[in-house]
Amino acid sequence: MEFYRSHVLVCGGTPCVLEGCKGVRDALIAEVKRRGLDREVKVVETGCLGPCDLGPVIVVYPEGTLYQKVRVSDVPEIVEQHLLKGRVVTRLVGEAPQAGVVKYEEPTYLGVQERIVLRNCGVIDPESIEEYIARDGYRALAKCLTEMKPADVIEAVKKSGLVGRGGAAFPTGLKWSFTAKADADQKYILCNADEGEPGTFKDRLILEGDPHSILEGMAIAGYAVGADKGFIYVRGEYVLSIERLGKAIEQAKALGLLGSNIFGSGFSFDVEIRKGAGAYVCGEETGLIESIEGKRGEPRIKPPYPGTEGLYGKPTVVNNVETIANIPPILLNGPDWFRKFGTERCPGTKVFTLTGDINNKGLIEVPMGITLRRVIYEIGGGIPGGREFKMAQTGGTSGGCLPKELLDVPMDYFTLPEHGSALGSGALLIMDASHCIVDIAECFMRFFEHESCGKCTPCREGTARLHEIVAKIARGEGKPGDLELLDELGSVMQVSSLCGLGQAAPVPIKTMLKYFRDEFEAHINDRLCPTGTCGI
Amino acid sequence: MAMVTIDGRKVEVDAGTTILNAAKKLGIDIPTLCHHPDLAVQAVCRICVVEIEGQKLLQPACAFPVQDGMVVYTNTPRVRQARKVNLELLLARHPQDCLQCVRNRSCELQALAERFGMREIRFEHKLRGLPEDHSTPAIVREPDKCILCRRCVSMCHDVQAAGVLFPSRRGADTVVTPVFGRGLDEVACALCGQCIHACPVGAISERDDTERVWQALADPNKHVVVQTAPATRVSIGEEMGLPPGQIITGKLVAALRRLGFDKVMDTDFTADLTIIEEGNEFLKRLKEGGVLPMITSCSPGWIKFGEHFYPDLLKHISTCKSPQQMFGALVKTYYARKAGIDPKDIFSVSLMPCTAKKYEADRPEMCDSGYKDVDVVLTSRELGRMLREAGIRFEDLPEEEHDDPMGISTGAAAIFGATGGVMEAALRTVYEVATGSELPKIDFEEVRGLKGIKEAQVKVGDLDVRVAVAHGLGNAKKILDLLREGKANYHFIEIMCCPGGCVGGGGQPIPTTMEIRGIRGNALYEADRGLPYRKSHENPAIKQIYAEFLGEPLGEVSHHLLHTHYTPRQKYPSVAKAVCGEAAG
């Protein structure tokens, strides 16, 4: 066992890679070695550290100093000052990351008069239940408990056409009805706030900006299915979310909006917070359940589905934060109101974290079915330097790649899959034409190799092999047949992996192979990078 | 009931049956790897995937329940491609050392590679490079061969309750290992070897001691004596190509003589002796108000498990050594004296169904003869290897008899190899010794069979003796937990470490499934019925050894040679390597 005095974590998340973190990493390793510190200081590459729009991001431990927008030219100073002399380089230390909601003129661009999910974010003081109540907070819950039967609540959610925003797009009302039907002495509502996708922080901002909407939505779900207990599984790094949720729970309990016999209706509901174990796969609903139960965070085989056998073997609804945030407005305003937004097949809005090569970075809420072109050029303010769009990526797991061929396709959960892509849960990462596709592919595949839980063969071995083959192509060591092998392996992973991680891992590489095959071929056949950017 | 269509043919099965079992009814053999008929569903290898009409994803046949009207295809191009690529992925990380591998020709991975005609592996051949575990005298782990099917994990946790093996780390770095990557000697492993039976490949195996036996056999100065355990006479046939359940006692004796053993004697003899000692110990505890219930002690895997997990209950365990160790102590004293051989020249080998017996023989206290009582323990599988290497063919062998003076045994000893057998043998003797009258019915059916925990009541004189029998450590745990809570209302408990008893021991031929355990056990009961003596106390050789050497049951000599003590152990023991003659660590 070797011991290191310091560890330098260099973010290897996709957004940081696009900002050039690999060069920073290589420079750090070289500089640490040149200064003879390589036995004391270890440079490690990690997954997304969170503040993606400030990349490349590095953190020096044990101090935990976070440096942002680090350039190769900053490296000697960091090594000299911080690692050698122990002095923090203050000019590179940023504020704690606080991305905001992109401000845009809603009526002009979208024809949307109100936001649904982000209705309160940035508008109310999230630590004040009074302000939440002043904006119709807890009215939907009151309406459900006093005027509606549980079956009516489920019917309303079904009618609204709401589908899950966590990635899999399962109809929420239908999901609830399974749990409602299940006969059990105990049922649970789980709010999935693990948000492990690199470059995504929509759920965090909802929790930080409007925690009561989640408590209210969960209580409504509990009433609808007959559950009196809820858990919010929050990514461990989301310290502020956890703090605000904790406060919100206390406030709601103090006012009798959580706890026993809410509104004198005889319905009781309690919520507890659980901190995430850190692995991406713990966001998968059954992995999350295992993790709450204190086991190794690994997905379970389905069936049985959580709806009938979930947490501690009891019927359990698992919903994403954004899905739940939609619930109070739907119940308050009715399903027909909700269906006015978005498309016929996929009503409502979608919240994205807009990052990458885009002028306006941050959180946006847009109607389902908006085209990527409008997102980039109308809301996002276009690509910096007027460079050409290359592709967008819609999220680590369930997402896919959107090349320019899909710029005008309506973005919703059902249309994109028809084009071999997917909407995913939250990230919208824009890449301009200066990036090498093989480089990007390698970065994605590294992420999946790192995040595979190792349980099933196709994903455990397949993610490693996808990465291995792509990495070889990136190094100029690709050989004929590689692309066919990637395609074949990807197909097998998609259909035979145990959980959504392995099933979705090949989607990016398969779409890239479909739309940018010539770029891969140039790397293999001519040992040449058409964009001239990667290290080949 | 559900009507399903598989590959165009209809079959009716119970709703919830797996596709795998439904297909079996139609004679369709879907390939599997992480599936084991006796163990929890894993569904991780993804070799058994099939196509279901209306579903985009393929589903694992071993786990997916059928529904009425379901239409399944088990042999489409998509299915074949998925199976082959998944197999290819496994092989690309696998040593492929079949020629040097202990599981050559009994390996499920190898059989699949053959079945799928794998001729090319397109991924770079990359091993994980993990260290092997040779830390115990019983079990060897070669994690590089592990295909992460987790069958051993289920066996070790769900069936054996030792909970020693875990999946650890993530992604392509995943390993199945004892906690913190320790050796098996540093955890509470019973060394039962059941994980070997769970393992489809050569990642877990017995320590091979055949070379030491070959050397002894070749040494003109060594007098090599072998004892044959009860359960081996119904299993060695499988090593030689016979179906399970053949009673091959006579041929086994002949085969061992042909290998060159100087004397072939029988553990069954000391099994009878165990019954005399243990039966008397039980009666003594009853009479003198000793610690009850008394628990049998002949299963060393159970003993080690008990020492780690129930150190507070050790006083319940009979002080009798196992039949193997009684034999070992006697062969270098009683037999040596009778045969006029210097005990230091005797090399004592035992043929056992068990891996834990290798460990037992190495326990520092097992040297009461003044020498190491048992020099080498061979499992059934190791003997199979020696017989095949020597070119011995069972079909050509005559039936021969065990050698004296420790060769005669009874039916009571034969059934020692099956769960409930020790209890039944003990009851046959205890009853007659205590009451002085003959048993009206000698067969105790209630304690036979594969039910996890069996109970019975037997009237012995005025007393209703309540007994319980547990096999497999998971079942043992249930009874021991009751005992700890003061709720085990029994006088006498039999515990055997391995499911089915020793017939299902960790050293038995591969495969050993619940079905095969049952078949072997039944063969032992058949052997019992065919023997002239069926009660231990009627064995003339037993009467002779008490008259000539031991004196009386629980007497001075017995106390010294045939009884032992136990050592409380921790769940995460530090390793103390004591050798013969030193105090136990």
Ligand SMILES: Cc1cc2nc3c(=O)[nH]c(=O)nc-3n(C[C@H](O)[C@H](O)[C@H](O)COP(=O)(O)O)c2cc1C
């Ligand atoms: C590898 C993996 C990671 C996931 N991570 C998340 C996550 O962080 N948050 C989330 O809400 N859903 C995540 N999901 C989806 C969940 O399994 C589940 O479908 C979702 O929480 C259901 O909520 P919804 O119906 O409201 O979308 C993930 C799925 C997979 C396969």
Ligand code: SF4
């Ligand atoms: S698909 Fe990947 S993450 Fe999911 S169970 Fe299999 S190995 Fe684990």
Ligand code: SF4
């Ligand atoms: S485990 Fe099986 S496949 Fe692997 S080397 Fe041994 S026999 Fe061959």
Ligand code: SF4
């Ligand atoms: S020998 Fe028994 S206790 Fe030890 S690891 Fe194997 S199954 Fe578990």
Ligand code: SF4
């Ligand atoms: S050791 Fe054997 S049984 Fe255990 S996981 Fe590995 S291959 Fe499977």
Ligand code: FES
């Ligand atoms: S902080 Fe680097 S990718 Fe998110």
Ligand code: FES
């Ligand atoms: S045998 Fe079904 S997944 Fe392994």
